[in-house]
Amino acid sequence: xxxxxxxxxxxxxxxxxxxxxxxxxxxxxxxxxxxxxxxxxxxxxxxxxxxxxxxxxxxxxxxxxxxxxxxxxxxxxxxxxxxxxxxxxxxxxxxxxxxxxxxxxxxxxxxxxxxxxxxxxxxxxxxxxxxxxxxxxxxxxx
Numbered sequence: 001x002x003x004x005x006x007x008x009x010x011x012x013x014x015x016x017x018x019x020x021x022x023x024x025x026x027x028x029x030x031x032x033x034x035x036x037x038x039x040x041x042x043x044x045x046x047x048x049x050x051x052x053x054x055x056x057x058x059x060x061x062x063x064x065x066x067x068x069x070x071x072x073x074x075x076x077x078x079x080x081x082x083x084x085x086x087x088x089x090x091x092x093x094x095x096x097x098x099x100x101x102x103x104x105x106x107x108x109x110x111x112x113x114x115x116x117x118x119x120x121x122x123x124x125x126x127x128x129x130x131x132x133x134x135x136x137x138x139x140x141x142x
Contacts, residue, residue, distance in 0.1 A: 004080045012087055019094050068127065075130040085132070089139030 072082045104112040126138030 008083050081132050085135050
């Protein structure tokens with residue numbers, strides 16, 4: 001059990017390191033931009049409207065974390081399985097995040113939002129199954 005915990009910690013820290021390097025590289029690349037959009041009053045108004053709503057949605061998503069943790073223990077999953085489900089979900093979010101812009105540009109914003117709602121609903125529905133593989137697929141691909 002100690003080896004499993006150690007492996008899980010190593011994978012988690014390596015993932016965190018790689019994602020941190022990716023974030024720093026993206027920040028440095030975007031910081032060089034000479035875009036005047038940040039000073040545009042219309043854009044600033046949009047930000048003041050969008051960011052609080054976005055933060056409210058993210059807060060709602062974060063609130064489900066403890067509920068899911070408790071649910072997985074109710075399904076008699078061991079700590080390692082619960083951790084793997086969470087880590088796989090976070091890693092897939094980080095990997096698929098850059099693709100969202102391409103998908104939205106190719107298929108349109110409205111279709112992308114509808115697709116997200118359908119996939120998110122399927123992911124939420126998958127929590128009724130006490131099967132680790134189903135939950136891994138739901139957090140990894142949905």
